Each structure stands twice: as C-alpha cells, then as structure tokens.
Amino acid sequence: MGKRERGGRWVENPEDIGEVSDPNFVRLPDPRSLFAFRADRMRSLAAGNPLGDYLTFLAALASAQHALATGLPDPPAFAPDLLATRIGAAVPPLAPDLLGDESGRFNVLLTGLLDGVELAAAPEAARHACAQVGRMPWPERLQTAEAIFTGSYPAEHLAETVFIASALQVFLASHAAALPANRLKAVGDGVCPACGSAPVASMIVSWPSASRVRYCACSLCQTLWNSVRIKCTSCGSTKQIAYYSSEQLPATVAVETCGVCRCYIKHFGRHQDPALDPVADDIASFGLDVKIREDGFRPGGINPLMISG
Ligand SMILES: [Zn+2]
Numbered sequence: 001m002g003k004r005e006r007g008g009r010w011v012e013n014p015e016d017i018g019e020v021s022d023p024n025f026v027r028l029p030d031p032r033s034l035f036a037f038r039a040d041r042m043r044s045l046a047a048g049n050p051l052g053d054y055l056t057f058l059a060a061l062a063s064a065q066h067a068l069a070t071g072l073p074d075p076p077a078f079a080p081d082l083l084a085t086r087i088g089a090a091v092p093p094l095a096p097d098l099l100g101d102e103s104g105r106f107n108v109l110l111t112g113l114l115d116g117v118e119l120a121a122a123p124e125a126a127r128h129a130c131a132q133v134g135r136m137p138w139p140e141r142l143q144t145a146e147a148i149f150t151g152s153y154p155a156e157h158l159a160e161t162v163f164i165a166s167a168l169q170v171f172l173a174s175h176a177a178a179l180p181a182n183r184l185k186a187v188g189d190g191v192c193p194a195c196g197s198a199p200v201a202s203m204i205v206s207w208p209s210a211s212r213v214r215y216c217a218c219s220l221c222q223t224l225w226n227s228v229r230i231k232c233t234s235c236g237s238t239k240q241i242a243y244y245s246s247e248q249l250p251a252t253v254a255v256e257t258c259g260v261c262r263c264y265i266k267h268f269g270r271h272q273d274p275a276l277d278p279v280a281d282d283i284a285s286f287g288l289d290v291k292i293r294e295d296g297f298r299p300g301g302i303n304p305l306m307i308s309g
C-alpha cells in the first residue's frame with residue numbers, strides 16, 4: 001500500500017507467521033523479573049523520545065514495582081471450589097473481591113509503592129499525584145482501584161491512577177502467577193482469561209514451545225494469552241484487518257486496525273527484539289496512536305500507565 005503523509009504508512013502484515021507449534025493458551029507472568037525488565041526497557045527507550053521524561057519517571061515506578069514484587073509473600077491459595085466455578089462459567093478467576101479491606105495486602109502494597117518510588121527527578125505533577133494518593137482514605141483508594149480493575153478510569157483521579165494501577169499490576173501479577181495455567185480458558189475477545197482486563201498490546205513471540213505465535217499482553221495482571229493472528233482483538237472479526245506503521249519507528253512496531261469496529265491495537269514483534277516490553281514500547285510509540293486516531297480509529301486496548309501521560 002502507498003505511503004501516507006505525516007510520516008505514517010499502511011504496511012503489509014508486518015509478519016507472515018509460520019505454522020504454530022501448539023502454543024500454550026496462556027503464559028503466566030513472573031512478577032520477580034518482569035518489572036525489572038520493564039524498567040530497563042523504559043530507561044533505554046527514554047533517550048531521544050518525545051515522552052522521555054515521562055518514560056524516565058515510569059522507569060522509577062517500575063523499579064519500585066520490582067522491589068515490591070520481589071519481597072511479596074505468595075498470595076493465599078485460591079479456594080478450589082471458587083476457582084472451578086469461575087473457570088467453568090468462563091469467568092476470569094481474578095476479580096475485585098481480592099482487594100480486601102484497609103489492613104489487607106493490596107492497601108499495604110499500595111502504601112509500600114508510594115513510599116518506595118524515587119520521585120526526585122519526576123515531573124511535579126507526578127509528585128503531586130503521589131502525595132494525593134498518600135492522603136486518600138482507604139474507601140477512596142478501594143473505589144479507584146475497583147474502577148481501574150473494571151476498566152473505567154475515574155476522570156476526577158486520572159493523575160493518581162498511575163500509582164494505583166501500578167500497585168494493581170504488582171498485586172494481580174502475583175495472584176496470576178499462582179493460577180493453574182493449564183486450566184485457564186478463553187473468556188472472550190480482548191479479555192484477559194486471568195483477570196478480565198483489556199490487553200495493552202499484542203506481540204509475536206518466539207519461544208521453544210511457541211514459535212512466532214501471537215499473544216495479547218494483559219494491561220493489569222501481565223498474563224499473556226494466545227490470540228489468533230490477523231483477527232481483531234476487540235470484536236473478533238477477521239475482515240478488514242490492516243497494519244499501520246511509521247518511518248520513525250522500528251519495523252517491530254505497528255498498529256493493527258479493524259475496519260469493522262474501528263478499533264486498533266499495537267502489534268509488536270518481540271521475536272525480532274527480545275528486549276521489547278508491551279507496556280514500555282506502547283508508550284514510547286505514542287506518536288503512532290496520535291496518527292491512527294486522526295483516521296478515526298479508537299484504542300482497542302488500554303495502557304494503565306498512559307491514561308494521564
Ligand atoms: Zn489479566
């Protein structure tokens with residue numbers, strides 16, 4: 001397809017993927033390594049990026065997530081009956097009822113994140129938002145966390161959501177890591193089978209068990225789930241799928257658009273760049289979002305760290 005103005009262009013399917021070698025449906029997160037991996041990626045992407053200062057702040061936040069994740073005790077075991085009921089009913093096992101009360105693990109974790117994050121070089125708005133969350137009473141923290149968990153980011157707390165969402169990512173990743181991967185089932189297009197959240201992006205991966213296979217990356221619990229390629233992750237249509245990229249970005253970064261529901265999602269080639277992180281790279285390629293939104297597409301995924309960015 002022809003080049004377009006404004007530096008963006010429609011491209012052929014960026015990866016003509018070979019045959020699938022029976023991939024596992026889900027890959028559960030490893031909370032003890034993924035946030036450190038992300039912090040490194042954010043630092044390396046920050047140099048020369050229009051959102052460099054924000055990425056540097058997020059790298060500090062990811063480092064604080066890593067410190068928490070490595071010190072976290074294993075979550076309490078999931079009640080076997082409840083787990084079986086939810087999986088049997090095609091309901092994601094992880095739900096807002098995990099968040100508990102004021103003395104519970106989530107509030108302790110959130111407070112630990114606010115205390116542990118290094119904000120000396122952060123934008124003033126981020127320092128202010130951190131202090132605001134610190135002053136939030138538990139019922140308000142819970143209400144905001146539940147809203148994020150259900151995908152409805154509260155307009156009155158947008159700046160604060162990045163801290164609460166970051167705590168949720170650590171909390172839910174630790175719970176997701178303890179789920180039985182081989183029992184989780186698909187619950188719907190664009191829905192994480194572990195926690196029910198929207199994906200942040202999709203990626204082509206190459207692992208020994210899954211060569212050049214597409215996975216969606218959960219925006220909250222960080223689980224990866226297998227998704228048929230060249231299929232809209234929002235509405236499930238396989239018609240009118242197209243790819244859009246930018247000359248300013250590496251060939252491993254594109255957006256996949258759906259002409260049926262007019263949604264788009266970032267599409268990354270991690271098999272070609274193993275350092276690629278779906279959350280970090282999504283933010284670093286925000287210029288692509290701007291261009292594709294000008295064409296009337298809306299996000300099919302969500303990046304909890306970019307709501308206020
Ligand atoms: Zn999830």
Ligand SMILES: [Zn+2]
Nearest residue numbers: 232235258261
């Ligand atoms: Zn669609």
